[in-house]
Each structure stands twice: as structure tokens, then as C-alpha cells.
Amino acid sequence: MTRADPRPHWIVLGRDDGDTLWASLDATGATIATDRVRSADLIARIAHEESLGSVRWVWSDTPAWYPSLLAAGVRIARCHDLRLTHAILRDSELVSAGHPVRAARAWDAAGVDGTDAAPALFDLPSGADALPGDLDSALAEFARQRDALDTASDPGRLRLLTAAESAGALIACELRAAGLPWNAVEHDRILTGMLGERPAHGGLPAAIVAKATEVRDALGDPQASLDSQPKLLRALHRVGVNVESTSRWELRRHEHPVVVPLIEYKRMMRLLTANGWSWLAEWVDDDRFRPVYVPAGVVTGRWASSGGGALQIPRQLRAAVRADPGWKLIVADVAQLEPRVLAAMSSDTALADAARGADLYGAIAEHGKLEGREKAKLALLGAMYGATSGESGRLVPQLRRTYPRAMKLVDDAARIGEDGGVVSTWLGRTSPPPSRAWRDVQSGATDDAASAADTDLARRVGRDRGRFTRNFVVQGTAAEWALAWMAELRNRLAAMPVVAPERAARASGPVFARQAHLAFYLHDEVVVHAPAEHADAAADAIVEAAASAGRLLFGGFPVDFRLDVHIADSAEKA
DNA sequence: GGGCCAGGCGCG
DNA sequence: AAAGCGCGCCTGGCCC
Structure with missing residues (x-):
């Protein structure tokens, strides 16, 4: 390489006949160079580029590319996942109405399922559902996505979201590669x-x-x-x-x-x-539970999982989650994430004040003149979920008087949903539009021939959708906060020292065996597996990453994201 | 024998 | 007391 060669800002990868086509782009997106890399050389080439630093890998679908790198001991710092980014931009209210990214239907296809099996040559219905894997398609879609971001009504938020989403895609593969230490x-x-x-x-x-x-x-x-x-x-x-x-x-x-x-x-x-x-027998192998995480598998942007029920590990079994000898688990969960997120996104300083102390629900009970923290909790959950009846529904109006700004945000989201509109999270992930069936029910109710049953049905499905959009803005923004938290934590853990080979957590794979690493994630909770002497520093990293995520999303708005953090040999709650 | 649904229950 | 969000997975029971 000559001195004149600029470092690529992005490298776009595409498959071609078993080889990989490689395009180096500068920061404006202009192609600097292209190359064909034989599959036998690919991992070494990527590792080399990555070692030079500051490159962003652009690829169709992270699970189609990254697991083989991780298996070979190569970790990458940054990527741009075209499939996940497409899904955000396609639906986002922040992207202009007729933007071509919305029409690129090929990118709506499902990605690979995240298991690191060989490419599904046999079970893929010929041509159908396959994501474009070639370089030209990737370059074209990447150009559309950059333009959609550049011309968005709030590029900063959407860029933050798509970057966090892509970081999440890396983390999902890394969590599977490292696995959750599990004692059979x-x-x-x-x-x-x-x-x-x-x-x-x-x-x-x-x-x-x-x-x-x-x-x-x-x-x-x-x-x-x-x-x-x-x-x-x-x-x-x-x-x-x-x-x-x-x-x-x-x-x-x-x-x-x-x-x-x-x-x-x-x-x-x-x-x-x-x-x-x-x-x-089916899910725990070599002292690790390796579920498939599915980033944005939920419409709100939350992750789903596929296989092994990673999102439903019963509390009874927490004691089976055990650190390797000489290692520790750091279990951290955010206390009442959603109310805190709601306070921040609605700039409700009164609710943020309640979130400042150790006991959010207790403070709400006091401010809102509700009898006891249980009632406060019920009222707040009812407000975010759209309770109309029962004790929860009865308590909501009281809360509305105490926290008018926060309640207006969720009430507005519900009204828009009932009217058939879409709502967006803080960073711009937008809810899906109502289905054809939903709209038919609504128009059927305004028909001259509409029966009482028609109007009842329309009212009911209308309210159902209102509850969905009401919750979407809060649940989705909480998921964004969690992504930012994890992405920041991932960087901090990657900067931590490595231990001697004889101290390695062998089953955690070549990338993570000698360093503190993420081992589990579930909505508002992370588990980090760390060498014992690094456990305190890892716990600090978790706390600092949470503060950093709060600043990244909400700037100076004064809301605490309080964590419960435990360092132990098992993930059992103290 | 596979696909689909409802009931039930685990998680946030 | 059992409404009010989002999931995945297991079973039995039903269909073809």
C-alpha cells in the first residue's frame, strides 16, 4: 500500500461465486477501490483491515458474515447491517415519504436465522425470501440508506438508532459465541x-x-x-x-x-x-447455553430469541448460571427502566424527580397521593399499558394530575393509534401502519349499513391498537436506551485487560476466553462474565455505560438510570 | 405425519 | 382482583 492510499471509511462486502467482492469507500461513499477476495483469504484480510482501525464493515446481514469471524478469533468494532437498517428506514416517519429506500422490497426479506450452520442450500425455497448477497445490491442499498439518513427530518437521531441497531447485531452474534456459563x-x-x-x-x-x-x-x-x-x-x-x-x-x-x-x-x-x-441435553453444551438472539425481532425494537427460550429462563434455574473457576458473573438490571424513559422523553421533571431516589414507586405514591408503592406501581403500569378497568384503571386519572406531561405523551400515542396513525420512538423507529383488515373494520363502522356489532367491533379493535401504540413509544425507546447501554458497555469491556492463557474461560470461544465479556442480555438486564480480578472494573463499566447511554439519548435531561448490580459466582439473586 | 390453533405459563 | 403491553414454547386437539 502506498502512502497516498487513503484508509477506507467503509468496506462493503458481497458474495460472488464463493468469493467475496470487496469495495473500499471513502467517507462520502465514493468507491476508492474494489477487489476480489478468495474465501480462504477472507478472514485474514478482514482481520488485517480491522487491525488498522476505524473501518466500518457494511454487509447484508450480520449473522451471515460475523459468526465465522468470531469462530476464527476475529472481533470487529463497527458494522452497518443493511437488513436491520433497511427495516428501520423503510418505516420511519423521519424519512421522507417517497424515498426510494422504502421501495427496495428485496431488502424486506428475512435474514439468516443466526445459527452458524452452513448456508441453507437445501432448505431455502429457491430464490424466495433470500436477502440480496451480492456487492452491487449492497452498494445500491447502502447508497439509498445513506441518502435516506442525510435527508431525514432528524438525521442525528436516526443515525444514532441505526448505529446502535448495527452494534446490537454484532452483540447478538457475540453473545451466542461467548455463551452463558451454565452448570449442568x-x-x-x-x-x-x-x-x-x-x-x-x-x-x-x-x-x-x-x-x-x-x-x-x-x-x-x-x-x-x-x-x-x-x-x-x-x-x-x-x-x-x-x-x-x-x-x-x-x-x-x-x-x-x-x-x-x-x-x-x-x-x-x-x-x-x-x-x-x-x-x-439439547441446549447446554460444553458448559454454555447459546441461544439465538434476534435483534429487533419484536416490532418495538426489542430483541426476540429463537430456540432455547432464552427470554424465558425461569428464576428457579438462575442458580445453574455459574461462572467458570476463577471468573465471576456480574448481573445488572435497570430498576424501572420504562418509567424513567418515559420521564426523559416527555421532559416530565416531576416524574424524573420521583426517579431520582432509591424508590421510584414510593416517590410516586408520595407525590401522587396514592396509598403505598404497590398502588403507585399499578397506576404507572396501567398508564403505560392502557388499563381502563380494575384497580389499575381507576388509579390512572390520579397519576394524570400529578404527571401531566408524561401522561400526555402516552395518551397522545394512544389517540394517534386509535385514529389509524403511526407513532415513533425517541430515535425514530416507527410503528407499523394499521393492517388492511383493521382499516376495513374501521370503514365498515362508518358505513350507512353498519350494525351495532360493527361499531362495537371497530371501537374495540381501535382501542386495542391505541394500547399498542401507547406502549410502543415507551417500550421502543427503552429498547433504544438498552441498545445504547450495551453498545457502550461492549466497547468498555473490549478495552479491558486480558488474562494469561491458563486462566482462559475455554468454552467462551477464541475472542472472549481471556477477557471480560457480555454473556446474556434480556431487555433491561445484562450478565457479564469476567475474570475475578476484573469483576469490580466490569461492574463499574456497566454503571458508566448506563450513564453514558442516558446522556447519548437524552442529553442533559436530569434522569437517573439506576442499576442493581451483583457480583457473584452464580446469577441467583441475592 | 405435518400444520395450525388455543390454553397455559415462563420472561421483561 | 385478573384487567392493561411485548414476546416464545409446550401440550393437546383438531384439521387435512
């Missing part, structure tokens, strides 16, 4: 303790069998089927337990001797079927 022996101990010894040849463990017998005795029917809802319902009716469903909350209201053992039986069966020995 401890998991087995918990299962055995709650369910009884695992039977050698199928069948139910002893404690469940005993519990089932208890339930059948109480039902006076040794043959009663406990796993079929309709049959169980009939059996309950026969002994005079007149419930409409077999759900726990309804059962609980009855005194009959069947109730307690039945609830216990359901709880045991749930643990067995959802997170029992077969889950352990």
Missing part, C-alpha cells in the same frame, strides 16, 4: 430436588408421579387426565370446582383440596417440559 450438574440438582430422580427409561420423575396421585385422589378419579385442559376442566367441575379455565389465578380462588396440589403439579410439569433434562 447444578441444573440437574435443581431438577432432582424439585421433581425427583430422573427416571432411567422415560416416564415421569417420582415426585411428579406422587403429586399427580395426590391430585387424582382429590378429584376422586384415579384415571383423571391432568394434561388435557378440557378433560381436567370436566374433572374439576365433577368435584364442584366451578372454574371457567384451569389457569392458576382462577384455581387459586377456590378452597377445594385439589387446588394446591394441582397448581404444584402444573408448576412441576412446566419445569420438566420447558427446562427439564431434555432441554439441558
Whole structure:
């Protein structure tokens, strides 16, 4: 390379016949150079460019490119994920109405599923649903996206969002590569303790069998089927337990001797079927749980997961999450993230004041003259979710008087949704427009021939949508805050020292084995796995990253994002 | 034997 | 007391 060669600002990658086509772009997006890289050389080439610093990788879909790099020990600092960015820009209110990025339908296709299996040559329906993987398509879409950002009504926010989204895409792959340290022996101990010894040849463990017998005795029917809802319902009716469903909350209201053992039986069966020995065998390998995280898998921008139920690990099993020897887990969750986000985005200083102390709900109870923090919590959740009835619904008006700005923000979002409009998060992620079916129901209600049932239906689905948009702005902005938090934390952890090879957390993969790293993420909570001597510094990084995320999104607005942080050998709550 | 739905329940 | 947001996954029961 000669001295005159400028460093590329972006490098766009595309696949071509098993090779990779490579385009170096300057900061204006002009192409400086193109190259063809053979697949055998690709990882080394990327590693080399990355080591020179400050390059942003532009690719179709992070899970299609990044896992093989991570497996080879290459971590990259920054990327631009075309698929995720497309989805944001396509729907965003901040992008001009007729912008060509909205019409680039090929980029609406689903990406790869995030498992690092070989490309799905066999199960991909020929041509359908495939994201464009070639360089020309990537360059064209990247140009459209840059233009959409440049011409957006608030480029700063949207750039922040798309950068955070792409960082999230990297993090999702990295979380899977590092895995969540999971102790199978401890998991087995918990299962055995709650369910009884695992039977050698199928069948139910002893404690469940005993519990089932208890339930059948109480039902006076040794043959009663406990796993079929309709049959169980009939059996309950026969002994005079007149419930409409077999759900726990309804059962609980009855005194009959069947109730307690039945609830216990359901709880045991749930643990067995959802997170029992077969889950352990299928999902935990080499002391790690490696779920597939799906960034923006939820319309609000929250992440979803696919396989392994990563978003539903029951609290009962938290003790099975255990640091490697000589390492620690740092578990951190944000206390009441959504109310804090609502305070900031509505500039409601009164609500922000309540969030300043250690007990947000307690402060709301005091300010809002509500009796006790439980009522305050109910009222606030009701306001954000759109409760209309029950105790929660009754408490909302009181809150509206105390925090008019915050409540106006969510009430406005609900009204717009009911009217068929769209709403946006703080950084510009916009809710999907109403479906065709929804609009048909609304227009059917204004028809001359509309029946009372038509208007009732229209009102009901209208309110349903209002509750969705009401919550969208808060849940979606909270997800943005969390992305910013994680992206910042990722950078801080990457700057931490490495430990000696003999201290490595071997199963965490080549990139993360010797350094503090993110191991789990769930909406408002992170778990970091760190060498014991770096645990305090990692905990500090988590706290500093949260403060930094708050400033990045909300500037100087005075709202605290308080964290609960624990350093321990297991993720069990103290 | 696979696809789809409802009920139920785990998580935030 | 059981309304009021967003998910994924398991089961039984139904369909083809």
C-alpha cells in the first residue's frame, strides 16, 4: 500500500461465486477501490483491515458474515447491517415519504436465522425470501440508506438508532459465541430436588408421579387426565370446582383440596417440559447455553430469541448460571427502566424527580397521593399499558394530575393509534401502519349499513391498537436506551485487560476466553462474565455505560438510570 | 405425519 | 382482583 492510499471509511462486502467482492469507500461513499477476495483469504484480510482501525464493515446481514469471524478469533468494532437498517428506514416517519429506500422490497426479506450452520442450500425455497448477497445490491442499498439518513427530518437521531441497531447485531452474534456459563450438574440438582430422580427409561420423575396421585385422589378419579385442559376442566367441575379455565389465578380462588396440589403439579410439569433434562441435553453444551438472539425481532425494537427460550429462563434455574473457576458473573438490571424513559422523553421533571431516589414507586405514591408503592406501581403500569378497568384503571386519572406531561405523551400515542396513525420512538423507529383488515373494520363502522356489532367491533379493535401504540413509544425507546447501554458497555469491556492463557474461560470461544465479556442480555438486564480480578472494573463499566447511554439519548435531561448490580459466582439473586 | 390453533405459563 | 403491553414454547386437539 502506498502512502497516498487513503484508509477506507467503509468496506462493503458481497458474495460472488464463493468469493467475496470487496469495495473500499471513502467517507462520502465514493468507491476508492474494489477487489476480489478468495474465501480462504477472507478472514485474514478482514482481520488485517480491522487491525488498522476505524473501518466500518457494511454487509447484508450480520449473522451471515460475523459468526465465522468470531469462530476464527476475529472481533470487529463497527458494522452497518443493511437488513436491520433497511427495516428501520423503510418505516420511519423521519424519512421522507417517497424515498426510494422504502421501495427496495428485496431488502424486506428475512435474514439468516443466526445459527452458524452452513448456508441453507437445501432448505431455502429457491430464490424466495433470500436477502440480496451480492456487492452491487449492497452498494445500491447502502447508497439509498445513506441518502435516506442525510435527508431525514432528524438525521442525528436516526443515525444514532441505526448505529446502535448495527452494534446490537454484532452483540447478538457475540453473545451466542461467548455463551452463558451454565452448570449442568447444578441444573440437574435443581431438577432432582424439585421433581425427583430422573427416571432411567422415560416416564415421569417420582415426585411428579406422587403429586399427580395426590391430585387424582382429590378429584376422586384415579384415571383423571391432568394434561388435557378440557378433560381436567370436566374433572374439576365433577368435584364442584366451578372454574371457567384451569389457569392458576382462577384455581387459586377456590378452597377445594385439589387446588394446591394441582397448581404444584402444573408448576412441576412446566419445569420438566420447558427446562427439564431434555432441554439441558439439547441446549447446554460444553458448559454454555447459546441461544439465538434476534435483534429487533419484536416490532418495538426489542430483541426476540429463537430456540432455547432464552427470554424465558425461569428464576428457579438462575442458580445453574455459574461462572467458570476463577471468573465471576456480574448481573445488572435497570430498576424501572420504562418509567424513567418515559420521564426523559416527555421532559416530565416531576416524574424524573420521583426517579431520582432509591424508590421510584414510593416517590410516586408520595407525590401522587396514592396509598403505598404497590398502588403507585399499578397506576404507572396501567398508564403505560392502557388499563381502563380494575384497580389499575381507576388509579390512572390520579397519576394524570400529578404527571401531566408524561401522561400526555402516552395518551397522545394512544389517540394517534386509535385514529389509524403511526407513532415513533425517541430515535425514530416507527410503528407499523394499521393492517388492511383493521382499516376495513374501521370503514365498515362508518358505513350507512353498519350494525351495532360493527361499531362495537371497530371501537374495540381501535382501542386495542391505541394500547399498542401507547406502549410502543415507551417500550421502543427503552429498547433504544438498552441498545445504547450495551453498545457502550461492549466497547468498555473490549478495552479491558486480558488474562494469561491458563486462566482462559475455554468454552467462551477464541475472542472472549481471556477477557471480560457480555454473556446474556434480556431487555433491561445484562450478565457479564469476567475474570475475578476484573469483576469490580466490569461492574463499574456497566454503571458508566448506563450513564453514558442516558446522556447519548437524552442529553442533559436530569434522569437517573439506576442499576442493581451483583457480583457473584452464580446469577441467583441475592 | 405435518400444520395450525388455543390454553397455559415462563420472561421483561 | 385478573384487567392493561411485548414476546416464545409446550401440550393437546383438531384439521387435512
